[in-house]
Every structure is written in structure tokens, then in C-alpha cells.
Amino acid sequence: MSSEHMQIGEVAARTGLSLRTIRHYDQAGLVTPSARSQGGFRLYTEGDVARLTVIRRMKPLGFTLDQMRDLLEATDRLDAGEVLTASEREALTERIRGYEQEAAEQVEKLRAQLARAEEFAATLRERLSPAPSP
Structure with a gap:
């Protein structure tokens, strides 16, 4: 796995969002993981984290x-x-x-x-x- 990709747990820790919320935004088509690991795990990039951060900031408003x-x-x-x-x-x-x-x-x-x-x-x-x- 490339160091530029993160699994969902790391993304959750960096964004302050729960795994469930991140999956929900994936299902809603807001942030689709950039890749999948061989085992099928969602893999995210810095760009995906930035999108989730925008969403996190919009939600309370x-x-x-x-x-x-x-x-x-x-x-x-x-x-x-x-x-x-x-x-x-x-x-x-x-x-x-x-x-x-x-x-x-x-x-x-x-x-x-x-x-x-x-x-x-x-x-x-x-x-x-x-x-x-x-």
C-alpha cells in the first residue's frame, strides 16, 4: 500500500468524523475513496481528507x-x-x-x-x- 493512501481509521482520526459518517458520505456520493486495497478496504488520499474537512465544516452550518x-x-x-x-x-x-x-x-x-x-x-x-x- 502506498504511503499516500490512508485507511478509513486514519481518515477518521484526522477529520474527527466517525467511520459510520465517512461511509455515509461515501454512499451519498460526496467523498468516494480514491482506491481500494487488495483486501477491499477503502483507501483515501489527502484530497479526500480535504473534501471531508469541507463537509465537516458545512454540516454545523x-x-x-x-x-x-x-x-x-x-x-x-x-x-x-x-x-x-x-x-x-x-x-x-x-x-x-x-x-x-x-x-x-x-x-x-x-x-x-x-x-x-x-x-x-x-x-x-x-x-x-x-x-x-x-
Whole structure:
């Protein structure tokens, strides 16, 4: 086995994803292992790990599997070095820009939720702290 290929356990450790989740993304067609070992084990490359990292970052922001697939397709086409017309390149860039804007909006919503959660935790801490003696 080439050192550039990793088995699923190493990929799971590097990405923080479970084996089950990685297999699910394979079945969903988001990240297909680049190769298989002679024994049939999935083998992944650095590129596969990078794709899984993108997916892992999109998931908590509420992106669907279809949206993940769409973004990966757009970035794959831009990165593949295929000959694209200016309008094709612009359309792909606009698709990616849309995801960037949606991600930024979701981050702001999460920041607001975090601020409310921190305020709530602070309120509880204050309530539990002993009252000052007179």
C-alpha cells in the first residue's frame, strides 16, 4: 500500500468524523475513496481528507447533502484545470460566493445563539454564587 493512501481509521482520526459518517458520505456520493486495497478496504488520499474537512465544516452550518455536493462539484470544476469559458468560470464562482454568503449568515446566527447561551450561564452562576454578608 502506498504511503499516500490512508485507511478509513486514519481518515477518521484526522477529520474527527466517525467511520459510520465517512461511509455515509461515501454512499451519498460526496467523498468516494480514491482506491481500494487488495483486501477491499477503502483507501483515501489527502484530497479526500480535504473534501471531508469541507463537509465537516458545512454540516454545523445547516447545509444539506445536496448543497455540499453542489459546492464540491463547483470547486472540483474550478480546481480540475479543465478549460472553462469566462461565463462558466463566473457561474461557478457565483455558486461558491452564494455558499460563502450563506455560511457568513449562519455564523452570525450561531454567534447570537452563543451570546444568549453565555448570558444564561452567567445568570445561573450569579444566582448560585453566595450572597455577600451584610
